[in-house]
Amino acid sequence: DTAVSQTPKYLVTQMGNDKSIKCEQNLGHDTMYWYKQDSKKFLKIMFSYNNKELIINETVPNRFSPKSPDKAHLNLHINSLELGDSAVYFCASSQGLLAGQETQYFGPGTRLLVL
Amino acid sequence: GNSVTQMEGPVTLSEEAFLTINCTYTATGYPSLFWYVQYPGEGLQLLLKATKADDKGSNKGFEATYRKETTSFHLEKGSVQVSDSAVYFCALSGGYSTLTFGKGTMLLVSP
Numbered sequence: 001d002t003a004v005s006q007t008p009k010y011l012v013t014q015m016g017n018d019k020s021i022k023c024e025q026n027l028g029h030d031t032m033y034w035y036k037q038d039s040k041k042f043l044k045i046m047f048s049y050n051n052k053e054l055i056i057n058e059t060v061p062n063r064f065s066p067k068s069p070d071k072a073h074l075n076l077h078i079n080s081l082e083l084g085d086s087a088v089y090f091c092a093s094s095q096g097l098l099a100g101q102e103t104q105y106f107g108p109g110t111r112l113l114v115l
Numbered sequence: 116g117n118s119v120t121q122m123e124g125p126v127t128l129s130e131e132a133f134l135t136i137n138c139t140y141t142a143t144g145y146p147s148l149f150w151y152v153q154y155p156g157e158g159l160q161l162l163l164k165a166t167k168a169d170d171k172g173s174n175k176g177f178e179a180t181y182r183k184e185t186t187s188f189h190l191e192k193g194s195v196q197v198s199d200s201a202v203y204f205c206a207l208s209g210g211y212s213t214l215t216f217g218k219g220t221m222l223l224v225s226p
Contacts (some may be wrong), residue, residue: 004158031212041153041202041219048211055211090158094212100166102147102212106158 003027004107006091012113013081021076021110023091030096031055032074033104034066037088049074050097081114088112117142117209121217124202128195128224136190136220138179138205146207148172148181148188149214153202162190162203195224 004025013019025032033056034046048056049068063079074091088109095101122137140148147166151159163172168183177192188205205217 041221043159043204043216043219045213048213050211056213092159097212099147099208102208102214103149103161103164104212104214105161106151108158 004091004093004105006089006107006110008110009108010111010113012115014115015081015083017081018077018079019081019112020078021089021091021112023074023076023107025072025091025093025105025107027093027095027105029093029105030071031094031101032068032071033092033094034074034076035090035092037090037109039087043090047074047076055097081112083114086112086114117146117207117215119205119207119215119217121203121205121220124219124221126220126222128222130197130224130226131194132224134190134192134195134199134222136203136205136222138188138190138217140186140188140205140207142186142207142209142215146209148179149206149208150177150179150188150190151204151206151216153204153219155201159204195222197224197226200224 031050033048047066052068091107092104094104118141149164150162152162163174165172165181171180202219206214
């Protein structure tokens with residue numbers, strides 16, 4: 001009955017590899033997000049989607065490509081992984097884009113370590 | 116643009132002490148304000164929120180009041196427990212339901 005789930009929880013990989021992280025929400029929300037949390041716990045939004053449509057695309061290297069096959073899923077694919085990509089990646093969802101719908105619910109995170 | 120400033124941590128307290136974590140913000144319009152908590156190894160959980168000036172959010176003994184005149188949303192708890200040890204994030208809402216987070220404040224409570 002997990003509201004926002006992510007897989008995998010841990011990901012250890014070599015520089016240059018390509019990897020994907022999956023996210024699913026069962027809250028019936030329209031909007032989903034990806035955040036990156038660095039080693040100092042700073043949270044930075046990367047992308048947001050609303051009903052499968054890209055809404056926010058912050059200054060993120062184009063090695064990162066989000067995909068939303070339906071509004072319950074938002075996946076993140078990363079090409080040519082670099083050491084600096086090591087971080088915790090959080091998925092989140094909210095009811096929608098309107099005022100009053102902005103409370104976000106977070107997944108447990110994916111801890112990515114690039115060696 | 117929007118920004119959130121939180122007090123630097125870690126905040127170290129003994130059990131049953133009074134907690135205040137300061138949060139001030141800069142924003143256009145009338146954002147909603149949030150406190151999220153992150154326990155070790157976990158994701159962020161919504162702790163409380165307030166949607167308009169003078170609203171008080173409360174949950175699990177924590178409280179915060181939306182003060183428009185001082186652009187603040189300080190988190191308080193009257194008596195902390197060891198289990199409250201976590202990182203606390205203040206956040207405000209912007210356009211497209213985005214959240215702008217502060218840098219987080221680590222709370223360490225000792226028995």
